[in-house]
Amino acid sequence: PMGVDAMLESVDLVRDGKAPKIVQDEAQKTYESWCRKKDVEIDWSKPMAEIHNLIRGADPAPGAWTTIDGAEVKLFESRKTGATGGAPGEIVSIGEDGMVIAAQGGQVCVARARGDGKKVAAGEFAEAAGVKAGTVCG
DSSP states (O other): OHHHHHHHHHHHHHHTTOOOOOOOOGGGOOOOOOOOGGGGBOOTTSBHHHHHHHHHHTTTTTOEEEEETTEEEEEEEEEEOSOOOSOTTBEEEEETTEEEEEEBTEEEEEEEEESSSOOEEHHHHHHHHTOOTTOBBO
16 A cells, blocks of 8 residues: 555646655666576575576566576576475476476476477476486576
8 A cells, every 4th residue: 555655746846846856876787788598597505596587587588597408498487486405407307297306405396498499398398308306407
């Protein structure tokens, strides 16, 4: 409710020409370049939350990627599992809900993956590519 009130107040200030104008400190400015392939490569030694956010942030494009058995694979639709265990990058399990991959401090489950073809359910991808639990990504 407070957020709604603040938004309404902001709209009123802009409409009435009374919105405060704060000059940007040019000494503090930065530039964010385009997202490149190297920016979305998954480093499985990073904390689980960072990996989860990278996958979510790169979804749907360009897609965070890793290698599995030497082939590049993009991962999509990440969620935290709440579980721990497994070596960083190890595929802990593969099921209908996706591939569960271990990271530092937790595990993520990715629902969809894309190798050479189109984006498919992660379990379907794993079956077609012959990926099994115990395989290490990266």
